[in-house]
Amino acid sequence: MKAIVHVMLKDGVLDPQGDAVRHALGTLGFAGVQAVRQGKVIELDLAATDRAEAEAEVRAMCDKLLANTVIEKYTVAIA
Structure with a gap:
């Protein structure tokens, strides 16, 4: 079984990496980008069958290690 976790900063938390990407896109001629939020994707291969x-189990992993739940939110998809 495969799990895909998307981790993003919560709304209202400053995203300096996203701002840097937005600025870089502007200098490359992509002036229409108003905001960028950067996050991470984590793929897990699980032995679980249920x-x-x-x-x-994946939510427990996120709460304990994969996401900083003070400033980040996450979604889990099981495939």
Whole structure:
């Protein structure tokens, strides 16, 4: 079973990397980009066979290690 986790900064948290990307895009001629938020994608191959169990396990991983839940939000997709 595969899990895909998307981690992004919460709304209202400053994103200096996103701002740097937006500025760089502007200098490359892509003036229509008004804002950029940068995050990360984590793919996990799991031994679990039960979908609900796998999702609960991945959420525990996110809460303990994969995401800083003070400033980041995450979504989990099980495939």
